[in-house]
Amino acid sequence: MKKYIGIITVIILFASMSFVACPPPKSLTDMPVIKKAIVVLHPTEGDSAKGIVTFTKVEDGIKIVGDIENLTPGKHGFHIHTYGDCSALDATSAGGHFNPENKKHGAPTDEDRHVGDLGNLNADENGNAHYERIDDVIAFFGPHSIIGRAIIVHAGEDDLTSQPTGNAGARVACGVIGIAEEGEIVE
Numbered sequence: 661m662k663k664y665i666g667i668i669t670v671i672i673l674f675a676s677m678s679f680v681a682c683p684p685p686k687s688l689t690d691m692p693v694i695k696k697a698i699v700v701l702h703p704t705e706g707d708s709a710k711g712i713v714t715f716t717k718v719e720d721g722i723k724i725v726g727d728i729e730n731l732t733p734g735k736h737g738f739h740i741h742t743y744g745d746c747s748a749l750d751a752t753s754a755g756g757h758f759n760p761e762n763k764k765h766g767a768p769t770d771e772d773r774h775v776g777d778l779g780n781l782n783a784d785e786n787g788n789a790h791y792e793r794i795d796d797v798i799a800f801f802g803p804h805s806i807i808g809r810a811i812i813v814h815a816g817e818d819d820l821t822s823q824p825t826g827n828a829g830a831r832v833a834c835g836v837i838g839i840a841e842e843g844e845i846v847e
Contacts, residue, residue, distance in 0.1 A: 693717075694800040699811045699835040701728060705749035709813055709833040713791070714840065715806065721796035724778065728791075728813060728833065731783035737818030737828025738791060740776030740798065744808040746834035754810035754834055757825060760803050767820040768795060775804050777826075780818050806837050 697715040711728030726738070742755035757765065758776030766773035775797050781789035798806050813833040818826035 694839055696840040697837050698840040699837050701833040701835040703833055704751045704831050707832040713811055721794045722798050723794050726791035728789045731787045731789055733783050733785050735780040735782050735817035737814035737826055738778045738781045739812050740806050741810045741812050744810050744836040751831040751834035754812055758809055765824050765826050809837050811835050
């Protein structure tokens, strides 16, 4: 019995020494960098809106480029929502606008806005919308990280002032933001 206790003691001692030899965690400056993310938008039940939105790290922030089709002509609210969950038929599983700082709803150019407030898409007479802007509030890491969250396109126009969501109506398309191939993590 003493022989087994001795062997077990040696194993525990060896195992604990291996933990001491582990290198410390990397600093934030050594963290991997994401360069690009993508969303494939799928229609909610009864709708046909679909499209692709890319997010690319640029010098001044993150460049957002979106092309969405099968919309009704006119303006449509366009937001990042809290959860990357489009499983509900009406996309309500994505939660509300991404708002980690509990700010008021606003335009994407407002200082006081949700992180997820991207304004409106403007669909032409054929139902196609193109969106392009550089945003300096969203991020790929930290408290403003959009990775794993959802993009929602709404049926109506975001009035940019009504609280808490801009009164943009039902959700017509949803997609989850993921790391794009060109944006693979590099060290």
